[in-house]
Amino acid sequence: MRIPMVGLLLATAIGTSALAADKRPPLPTYTQAYTPTTVDERGIWMEADERERAQRDSRSLVKDPALNAYVRGVLCRTVGEDRCRSVRLYIDEVPAFNAFMTPNGAMVVWTGLLLRVRNEAELGAILGHEFGHFELRHSLKDFKSHRAGTDLMAWASILVRNSGDIRYAMVGQMYAFSRDQEREADMTGFQYLARSQYPSSAAADVWEHVMGEADATAIGRRGRAQHKYVAGVFATHPTDLARATYLRAASIEAHDVKPAAVDTHQAAMAKWLPIFLNDQIKLNDFGGSEYLLATLADGTGWTTSLLCARGDLYRERGNPRDLVSAAQFYQEAVGKGDAPPEAYRGLGLALLRSQRVAKGQAALANYLRLKPAATDAALIAKLIS
């Protein structure tokens, strides 16, 4: 009799201590196969369904099953198996840092995001944020906020003399509402991450790297690198600095030490890295691309595809010194033994433009030998003859 009693007491003690330890705010209530009922919500779902059709039929959609399975896997490991199951995932080849979720539960991930996150946890942080928007039904709330705001502005413009200030305040309020929602989604995403196998510190890491890249872009464009803590009146999101700061504080408070797991991000991206890097190089953002290549090289060392991309980046900027650097990067890539034919093409073009004609033509001849059916074969052959 005594032993079960002790056991009961112990169990109670453990139970209460576990309850006491979990001071984390609860997750939104999960509803399976949620169906909208109000006029407004059904309307925006209908619109979202139409847009999803277009997204599904888009040419820029990345259909690779392996990459889709990887991203879905990260989403499921972040928000949980039950929540992620109904999500339709679309990977869109757009070289910018973005992902979004539509009110009807379709998630769109841009390839620029996949290129920028450095591990599964960082990807999970962003996907969790987007899922937070969906689960908290932010599109609907934003729609209503906009409608109420524009209604008031319309009335003010007619009924109030010199209503400029009122209208300005209303616009400001609509943007402030949007920023509040972003903060809420940040914290909901953070809760998913903290409850998952991933370290919650990754949420802040993402924004620190985004700031790093923004600085590099600004410096590359002779601009001024600066980050503000307070968002402007017309900002839809809190500033990157603010997000990095409150997410860092939250992760320190959560103090979730988790065993390091095998990270499959680099393996999943290997096949697509040259393609996504090529998209990035075309953005004409030397500073940002150079920063991105350096962060990628931090994780993997200077691999062949990173060296080729860096060669392209320098060759496209095309100062005499850049052409010398570009040729060196291509040479290094070729030296690794697994370079694609395009490395010879880049090398040849960079050398030709540096007045090193014989060596350049030799490299281009190599390119044509390795890829005789290249679309630019005729053009390159002209350069050799």
Add this chain to the structure above:
Amino acid sequence: MIAFCRAIVVALMAVIAATAPAHAQEKTGVKPGFVLRPGTARIVLMRPSIRVGAQSTGGMYEPNADWTDQAKENIGAALAKAQAGLGNSVVGYVEPVGASSAKVAEYQELFGAVASSVIEYQFFKGNRLPTKKRKDQFEWGLGPDVRTLPGLEAADYALFITTEDHFGSTGRKVLQVFAAMARVGVTAGVHKGFAGLVDLRMGELVWLNADMQMGGDVRDAEGADKRVRQLLEGFPGKPVEAPVAVTAVAAAPPIASAH
């Protein structure tokens, strides 16, 4: 009180007069020399784009799923009725699944872009492109590859239809009255639509009808009939206003495949 009402009416009239459409705008264009003889062509109706919603007080579009569903049904039925008036067989397009669906979506988008260009650069006389200035010039097209779309092999023409309705909410209408008193022009409601016929052998746009202020409430059957009549106004075949044979309605193939 009467004076007050009269003021409202006068102000409203002023608003209506002020916001009346620019009369310089044309609504219909036909490729010169194009005629569609009745009973000679097989026309495929592409998936119509139909959006129906309300307009909030501030002018925002509020999509409405029920109204859109009703409109899709009504317009489909009205088109089936009107097809006898077109004098040619009209069948609904069966959307392919899988890889070809992307191509179909691209052509839907392309048609939308071409149609907007026609409205912008041809129907507005003062805004015409240098190559569209001469009288009876109407050269627009989607390119000859449009015929390679799966399911269009046996067809001669593709018919595209787009309608968009934002019904002015009560709030918007009240605002309109008050705005009129303050001598500010506020419009209530957006009702626009366009229909176009593409020659599938050449890929040319042979007819386009666009109206930014259409009539007919697409949420009910009669309104949809009126809307479809307006959409098909100037259709180069048999005039649509011709009496509709009841038997033709029963025999009409289903073209209400709006999904």
